[in-house]
Amino acid sequence: SYVLTQPPSVSVAPGQTASISCGGNNIGTKSVHWYQQRPGQAPVLVVYGDSARPAGIPARFSGSHSGNTATLIISGAEAGDEADYYCQVWDSSSDLRLFGGGTQLTVL
Amino acid sequence: EVQLVETGGGLIQPGGSLRISCAASGFSITNNFMNWVRQAPGKGLEWVSILYSGGATYYADSVKGRFTVSRDNSKNTFYLQMNTLRAEDTAVYYCAREIVPSITVRYFDYWGQGTLVTVSS
Numbered sequence: 001s002y003v004l005t006q007p008p009s010v011s012v013a014p015g016q017t018a019s020i021s022c023g024g025n026n027i028g029t030k031s032v033h034w035y036q037q038r039p040g041q042a043p044v045l046v047v048y049g050d051s052a053r054p055a056g057i058p059a060r061f062s063g064s065h066s067g068n069t070a071t072l073i074i075s076g077a078e079a080g081d082e083a084d085y086y087c088q089v090w091d092s093s094s095d096l097r098l099f100g101g102g103t104q105l106t107v108l
Numbered sequence: 109e110v111q112l113v114e115t116g117g118g119l120i121q122p123g124g125s126l127r128i129s130c131a132a133s134g135f136s137i138t139n140n141f142m143n144w145v146r147q148a149p150g151k152g153l154e155w156v157s158i159l160y161s162g163g164a165t166y167y168a169d170s171v172k173g174r175f176t177v178s179r180d181n182s183k184n185t186f187y188l189q190m191n192t193l194r195a196e197d198t199a200v201y202y203c204a205r206e207i208v209p210s211i212t213v214r215y216f217d218y219w220g221q222g223t224l225v226t227v228s229s
Contacts, residue, residue: 033215035153042202042219043145043153049213086153090214095166097143097155097206097214 002091004100011106018074020103022087025068030089032070034063037102038083046085047072077107110134110218112203117223124193128223130186130203137179141206142186143216144177146199154199158206159186171197193227200224 005023012018032050035043045054047063060075074081087100116128144156157167159177167175176189186203201223204216
């Protein structure tokens with residue numbers, strides 16, 4: 001079955017840029033979405049369709065997509081960005097919704 | 109305003125059954141794709157099932173044959189019937205609305221706050 005691979009953790013200094021990767025075989029052929037989950041809260045969509053932002057999500061959040069890797073980019077990281085981040089795709093061949101294992105972002 | 113509110117979680121013995129609910133407001137579940145996603149304690153997100161607007165259903169292999177999704181249109185409520193529960197089904201269960209803006213793009217735009225199901229003797 002299709003597998004999405006994320007690093008378990010990423011650290012970034014305040015004000016710097018954090019990049020969180022999501023690897024998958026030919027992921028470039030799929031539409032990738034990203035969710036933020038703060039401790040004790042439900043996930044929140046931050047990027048959809050590889051690089052689009054829902055209303056209310058700061059422009060600091062962006063996405064890119066190339067080859068076998070999709071990337072969530074958080075520019076000017078803030079303490080409030082500390083959370084777990086999950087990538088997600090829809091596998092049309094199996095009609096399954098798949099999540100990456102999640103990445104814990106630390107801003108320090 | 110779109111809202112999803114899950115209820116019905118609790119402590120259940122292995123082998124038991126439980127039905128959890130997701131009450132929707134601000135939109136009609138009849139015209140949308142509704143999903144259940146779960147998260148075991150300290151673990152990542154795992155997709156569980158989908159109920160399409162037309163009534164078709166699909167399940168993750170881990171729950172196939174044990175879990176069933178359904179809806180009550182008059183109550184605008186979506187359900188997950190869980191049978192033959194196992195310890196590994198212990199998780200927070202979220203309902204989520206799926207949006208399909210194009211033929212290849214599907215994502216979850218709204219999530220409930222989740223309900224905890226604990227399977228233990």
